[in-house]
Amino acid sequence: MQLQFLGTGAGMPSKQRNTSSLALKLLEERRKIWLFDCGEATQHQILHTTLKPRKIEKIFITHLHGDHIFGLPGLLGSRSFLGGDEKLTIYGPKGLKEWIQLTLKISQTHLNYVMEIIEIEEGIIFEDDSFIVTAKELEHVIPCYGYRVEQKPLPGKLLVEKTSEIGVPKGPLLKRLKDGQDVTLEDGRLIRSADVTTPPISGFTVSILGDTRYCHKSIELSRDAHIVVHEATFDAGTEELAKPYGHSTILEAATVAKEAGAKALIANHISARFLPEAAKALETQGKSIFPDIWIASDFAEFEIKNGTVLERTS
Incomplete structure (x- = not known):
């Protein structure tokens, strides 16, 4: 499993950061990719990676703000042009289905594959033999969800x-x-x-949270996770500025990871006010509460090996 960030900015694109999108690469586990959010120009970002749109099996939308969904219509159309013919399932809040269907209808965009849109509520939204995905509503200014992806235990090794x-x-x-x-x-x-086999091997758990204030549901979704992806739109000392906009500071993101007993935190959704050189200061602030922290950047890639989170140079 690898995580690759396609957009790590907040609100609108900047020269350093595109709008929100994250790929969960399950190529070894199921030869597929799951996408979380699809901000404007996500498909342009994909062009700079090895990701193949036809490999995208599921898209999970956290909420319906434009910086999280405006890249979706273009990506859906391109997936057809690029030979994607397998079913695509999209999960997200109420209103997502109407918006997608109306956009495709008015633009007369034809898809060569079956598309299923599931408007979610809290609880388990997907489960098969290998994975469970749980959603909980967070605290933003519009309905917004966080997702917990759990890989079920793998069979032990044959002796x-x-x-x-x-x-x-x-x-x-x-x-x-x-x-x-x-x-x-x-x-x-x-x-x-x-x-004649070793005990079952524990799978990984990743928590991918949408825009949110500090809240207990973030902690519940992140309990004992290998990786927590949490927004950090603001820095220390700006809690009162963050709250009215339904956002978190780097200290609040770190507190969620600490209280959840997570192994690693990747801070995401970084305001354009923080230039690249400011990322180190954000990381230092977060480390004062939770030491195993990274500040996400566009195209950064992370993987879990033997229970340890590693950053891969992209």
């Missing part, structure tokens, strides 16, 4: 030496044992998967 010792033949029986299924050999012996 090949042990299976060889007890005479399990090579072939499909080994795969069944690795997948957690007990098997019966030709001689009638029952071989239990738990006896």
Whole structure:
């Protein structure tokens, strides 16, 4: 799993930061990409990466402010032109479906794939054999959601030496044992998967929060997460300025990560008032509360390896 930031600014684009968008790259897990928010020019940002729009399987919209959705119609159309023919599911607040359908209708944009739009409420909004996605409404000036993506535990590793010792033949029986299924050999012996595999391997948890004031639902979504992506539109000392706009300071983002027991925090949605050289000062402020923090920048990429969060040079 990798996270790649396509836009890390707040409100409107600047020379340093585009508007909000983040790609969760699940290429190893399901050969797909999940996109979170789609601000203006997101597809332009994608051109500077290895991301393929046809690989985007799901799009999660936090809220309907323009800096989080104005890139969506163009990306939906381009996905058709670029050979995307598999189903695309879009999740977001009430009103998203009407806005997308009306925009595509008026612009006469034809899609060559099935598009499903799910207007969400709090709770589990997606679950399959591998993942659970939970949404909770945060505290912004319009309805806005945060998302918790949890990978379910992975099967343990097969102890090949042990299976060889007890005479399990090579072939499909080994795969069944690795997948957690007990098997019966030709001689009638029952071989239990738990006896020839290591314990299940814990999956990752990522919390991707929309625009929000400091709130307890952010903490709930971020509980014990490997990575928390939290907005930090303002710096220390500007709490009273942040609150009326439904935003957080870097100190509040750090407090959420600390109180949630998260492993790492990536601060996002940075105001254009903070030039690149100011990012270090924001990071220093955040570290005073939560040490494992990064300030996101456009195209920055992060991954989890052996439970540790690493930044990859993009």
